[in-house]
Amino acid sequence: MATDTIAPGPEAPAPLSPARAKIEQKTLRTDRWWLSPLLTLLVLVAFIFYATFRAFEDAYYYADGLISPFYSPCLSTKCVPDSSLGGFTPFGDWAKVSPALLILIFPLGFRMTCYYYRKAYYRAFWQSPPACAVAEPHGKYTGETRFPLILNNAHRYFFYVGLIFNVILTWDGILAFRNAQGEWGHMSLGTLVLLANATLLWLYSLSCHSCRHAIGGRLKHFSKHPLRYKSWTLVSKLNHKHMLFAWISLFGVALADAYVALVSHGTFSNPTFF
Amino acid sequence: MGYKGKFKVWRGDASGGDLNDFEVEVNEGEVVLDVIHRLQATQAPDMACRWNCKAGKCGSCSAEINGKPRLMCMTRMSTFEEGETVTVTPLRTFPVIKDLVTDVGFNYTKAREVKSFTPPADLKPGEYRMQQIDVERSQEFRKCIECYLCQNTCHAVRDHEENKENFAGPRYLMRVAELDMHPLDTADRKKAAQEEHGLGYCNITKCCTEVCPEHIRITDNALIPLKERVVDKKYDPLVWLGSKIRRRSSTDA
Numbered sequence: 001m002a003t004d005t006i007a008p009g010p011e012a013p014a015p016l017s018p019a020r021a022k023i024e025q026k027t028l029r030t031d032r033w034w035l036s037p038l039l040t041l042l043v044l045v046a047f048i049f050y051a052t053f054r055a056f057e058d059a060y061y062y063a064d065g066l067i068s069p070f071y072s073p074c075l076s077t078k079c080v081p082d083s084s085l086g087g088f089t090p091f092g093d094w095a096k097v098s099p100a101l102l103i104l105i106f107p108l109g110f111r112m113t114c115y116y117y118r119k120a121y122y123r124a125f126w127q128s129p130p131a132c133a134v135a136e137p138h139g140k141y142t143g144e145t146r147f148p149l150i151l152n153n154a155h156r157y158f159f160y161v162g163l164i165f166n167v168i169l170t171w172d173g174i175l176a177f178r179n180a181q182g183e184w185g186h187m188s189l190g191t192l193v194l195l196a197n198a199t200l201l202w203l204y205s206l207s208c209h210s211c212r213h214a215i216g217g218r219l220k221h222f223s224k225h226p227l228r229y230k231s232w233t234l235v236s237k238l239n240h241k242h243m244l245f246a247w248i249s250l251f252g253v254a255l256a257d258a259y260v261a262l263v264s265h266g267t268f269s270n271p272t273f274f
Numbered sequence: 275m276g277y278k279g280k281f282k283v284w285r286g287d288a289s290g291g292d293l294n295d296f297e298v299e300v301n302e303g304e305v306v307l308d309v310i311h312r313l314q315a316t317q318a319p320d321m322a323c324r325w326n327c328k329a330g331k332c333g334s335c336s337a338e339i340n341g342k343p344r345l346m347c348m349t350r351m352s353t354f355e356e357g358e359t360v361t362v363t364p365l366r367t368f369p370v371i372k373d374l375v376t377d378v379g380f381n382y383t384k385a386r387e388v389k390s391f392t393p394p395a396d397l398k399p400g401e402y403r404m405q406q407i408d409v410e411r412s413q414e415f416r417k418c419i420e421c422y423l424c425q426n427t428c429h430a431v432r433d434h435e436e437n438k439e440n441f442a443g444p445r446y447l448m449r450v451a452e453l454d455m456h457p458l459d460t461a462d463r464k465k466a467a468q469e470e471h472g473l474g475y476c477n478i479t480k481c482c483t484e485v486c487p488e489h490i491r492i493t494d495n496a497l498i499p500l501k502e503r504v505v506d507k508k509y510d511p512l513v514w515l516g517s518k519i520r521r522r523s524s525t526d527a
Contacts, residue, residue: 030358031340132479133342
């Protein structure tokens with residue numbers, strides 16, 4: 001059987017039934033099954049490196065009324081002037097770390113517990129399994145039955161907090177209709193970037209499986225709840241594209257942050273439309 | 275136009291076996307099952323293979339073709355290059371009986387472990403009334419032809435024989451979800467899904483969905499909704515509190 005070819009060790013596979021067909025190869029797949037997990041791995045690792053660097057950098061996150069999504073809401077007095085959310089700084093000056101580190105646990109938790117990303121990292125990072133009908137290298141498998149992976153069941157709480165973040169990031173996009181003097185009625189490329197980022201995050205959140213459940217999936221009698229049924233139908237349509245929204249919203253966040261960083265750094269001047 | 279196709283077919287039984295090479299005629303419009311039948315007719319009359327409808331509806335001819343779990347009757351030869359060697363092996367997860375035939379009794383055992391439909395005790399036959407929108411979700415799951423490709427592919431049992439006892443597999447967790455979504459079912463399926471049928475072993479890597487010949491969205495429409503329902507019951511203090519305050523369980527909704 002497949003896993004017979006794996007060298008014995010501390011994690012040596014438990015013996016498979018001797019009655020199974022004895023096939024030596026780990027897989028007989030002839031297609032490029034390794035490509036998808038490899039690409040997933042590379043993109044996620046690149047994002048992790050970029051996000052970690054930017055979160056610890058503690059600079060270049062606010063310029064021309066634009067704030068990076070990695071630093072919003074900015075909740076400590078350490079934040080650069082005007083970047084905090086209406087002057088709301090509950091962390092005061094005792095939080096010496098980068099303001100991004102105070103908040104990123106929530107969007108990170110939302111994505112880490114997301115049903116799509118779970119598939120992505122179980123396959124790409126943990127190889128459990130690397131692809132369908134390809135033997136995994138682990139000797140034991142308990143899935144999400146115990147700590148720490150059982151914590152993935154907290155996804156809905158990260159979803160609820162994520163909605164608050166979406167509102168704040170949408171507000172950041174609306175605030176970007178002001179010019180550098182704080183006057184309303186102006187618009188720049190940065191406004192579009194922040195609004196596009198917020199839109200993608202809304203699509204990602206609203207297509208979430210926990211959202212689908214909360215909005216109506218938990219019901220047994222749709223006919224008793226016509227509005228919730230209609231909402232569930234709409235969310236289900238979005239849910240079909242959850243993987244797509246998961247990826248493009250990830251790129252959206254990174255690109256929005258990079259845009260603000262470039263403007264803040266002076267590398268790129270934010271073009272104003274009116 | 276026909277051509278001579280190259281095949282490797284696993285032959286043997288529980289005591290051992292290996293891949294045997296064959297060259298077989300392949301004609302336009304044929305599927306892998308046609309070629310296996312031609313092999314039986316011309317070169318290997320004692321080759322065992324299970325089949326029935328040849329229309330992708332009976333779920334009998336499940337096998338692994340070039341390593342992918344598929345129905346032999348629904349795998350067109352035109353999807354392979356003429357010079358390509360096509361490898362056909364039995365399902366890996368179940369005990370082999372002979373050649374391409376496996377003992378799928380594991381699935382019958384798991385089917386029996388799911389508590390049957392439990393309508394309210396005071397509801398008499400003929401009094402079942404429900405609307406289409408109340409049952410259409412679970413009708414998708416009724417498309418299942420019980421080919422067991424999902425059960426065979428799920429790595430929780432494919433790579434871990436020891437989990438067979440505690441894990442029902444995607445097909446029967448989908449059955450639990452179907453019953454839990456049924457407007458007239460009163461059994462506590464959520465607790466059973468987690469504690470008896472091993473829903474926690476599912477790490478939603480979607481291989482069951484990938485191999486389903488009926489294109490049932492097993493993971494998105496059955497397993498994840500069932501996981502969310504289990505969270506309602508076992509891991510969400512707010513839902514628990516709400517059910518206490520309103521004095522009704524989530525199954526009433």
